[in-house]
Amino acid sequence: MAVERFPVEASHILMFARSIGDSNPIYADQAHAEATEVGSIIAPPTFAQASAQFDPDYFLRPKDGQKWFGSGATASGTLIKETAESPKGDDKKSGSSAGGLHAEQHFTYHRHLKPGDVLSAETKPGESWEKESKRAGVLKFNESITEYRDQDGELVVTARSVGVVTEKVIEQ
Amino acid sequence: MGLNSNDLTIGDSYSEVIVDDLTRTQIVQYAGASGDYNPVHSDEKFVTEVAGYPTVFAHGMLTMGMTGRMLTNYVGDGRLTYYGVRFVNQVWPGDTLTARAEVAAVREEDGGTVVDLTISTTNQDEKFVLTGNATARLD
Numbered sequence: 001m002a003v004e005r006f007p008v009e010a011s012h013i014l015m016f017a018r019s020i021g022d023s024n025p026i027y028a029d030q031a032h033a034e035a036t037e038v039g040s041i042i043a044p045p046t047f048a049q050a051s052a053q054f055d056p057d058y059f060l061r062p063k064d065g066q067k068w069f070g071s072g073a074t075a076s077g078t079l080i081k082e083t084a085e086s087p088k089g090d091d092k093k094s095g096s097s098a099g100g101l102h103a104e105q106h107f108t109y110h111r112h113l114k115p116g117d118v119l120s121a122e123t124k125p126g127e128s129w130e131k132e133s134k135r136a137g138v139l140k141f142n143e144s145i146t147e148y149r150d151q152d153g154e155l156v157v158t159a160r161s162v163g164v165v166t167e168k169v170i171e172q
Numbered sequence: 173m174g175l176n177s178n179d180l181t182i183g184d185s186y187s188e189v190i191v192d193d194l195t196r197t198q199i200v201q202y203a204g205a206s207g208d209y210n211p212v213h214s215d216e217k218f219v220t221e222v223a224g225y226p227t228v229f230a231h232g233m234l235t236m237g238m239t240g241r242m243l244t245n246y247v248g249d250g251r252l253t254y255y256g257v258r259f260v261n262q263v264w265p266g267d268t269l270t271a272r273a274e275v276a277a278v279r280e281e282d283g284g285t286v287v288d289l290t291i292s293t294t295n296q297d298e299k300f301v302l303t304g305n306a307t308a309r310l311d
Contacts, residue, residue, distance in 0.1 A: 012205070015204070015205045016205040016206065016237075018201065018205070019198070019201040019202040019204070019205035019206070019234070019237070020202065020234065020237035020238050020240070020241060021190070021191060021198065021238055021241065022237075022238075022240075022241040022244075024241070024244065024245070024249070026249040026250075036173075036249060037173065037250070038249050038250040042249065042250055044237060044240060044241070044244070045237075045240040045243070045244065045252050045255050046233055046236050046237045046240050046255075049206055049208075049233050050205065050206045050207055052206060052207035052208055053206075053207035058207065060207075060208050060209050060210045061207055061208075061209050062209060068211075069211065069218075070209075070211030070215040070218045071211065071215050071217035071218045071221075071222075075217050075218055075221035075222050076218055076221075076222045079222060101232070101259070102231070102232035102233065102259055103232075103258065103259060104256070104257065104258045104259070105232065105233065105236055105256065105257055105259075106254070106255070106256030106257070107254070107255050107256065108253065108254050109252055109253050109254065109255075112250045112252075160256070169223070169224040169225060170225075170262065172226065172262075
């Protein structure tokens with residue numbers, strides 16, 4: 001993933017804070033924020049993840065003119081419809097059809113994001129490893145490191161993400 | 173305002189209920205704000221018939237975001253220097269989650285004093301859904 005331009009905007013911070021149920025005025029009220037030691041509205045600690053909105057190739061967002069793997073007329077727009085005559089059998093039980101799950105996320109803050117910042121993000125692959133799990137079979141882990149830089153080229157947030165693809169649906 | 177190092181003892185803890193009866197609508201709200209529209213989080217037909225799960229489940233990042241609210245309420249705004257988690261169990265609609273931070277260490281870093289916190293978030297069955305660590309600047 002490479003994001004060339006991630007403008008951090010007050011309305012986006014407000015919507016993001018609402019979505020995580022956080023009514024802290026530091027995310028919404030400029031007058032309040034100015035009177036605090038922080039001095040301005042800032043973004044919640046996990047906001048950098050919303051850079052996905054500005055990644056043109058982000059695969060978990062439907063795109064104009066492309067088939068989407070979620071449901072419409074059928075259960076998935078990109079899988080062949082299963083019928084009683086040709087069941088997909090165990091394929092259906094592969095957790096990988098969900099495109100993998102998020103296993104870990106880490107943020108190191110060099111400073112906190114604020115409206116007016118214009119970030120860029122560069123992602124590099126990290127380690128890969130496998131683990132055996134009782135509840136989901138073989139787990140394949142993939143790490144990636146994303147560096148978020150501001151309009152002056154300063155490193156502001158470093159993110160380390162670990163994704164996992166499970167062999168089977170996780171037993172509940 | 174941050175926490176004061178003189179007021180902290182190893183083992184001190186702080187907790188909050190971060191969501192009571194998680195709704196599918198909040199999960200959709202998070203999808204819209206974050207840009208992560210993976211249908212496993214909002215599309216009942218896809219998640220049950222294709223992915224094979226009993227119903228939609230929350231983004232790990234929604235749980236991390238809600239747990240972050242507990243953290244910033246505890247350590248103060250703009251104080252975190254590190255926040256990292258593992259997603260150890262899925263979070264489902266109807267879940268009620270409690271997030272907890274415990275003081276693991278108070279130490280010097282880059283000329284200031286910081287606190288290391290051990291974090292966990294549990295559901296109504298006292299099952300861990302998230303575990304992690306954070307570091308924050310102190311006064």
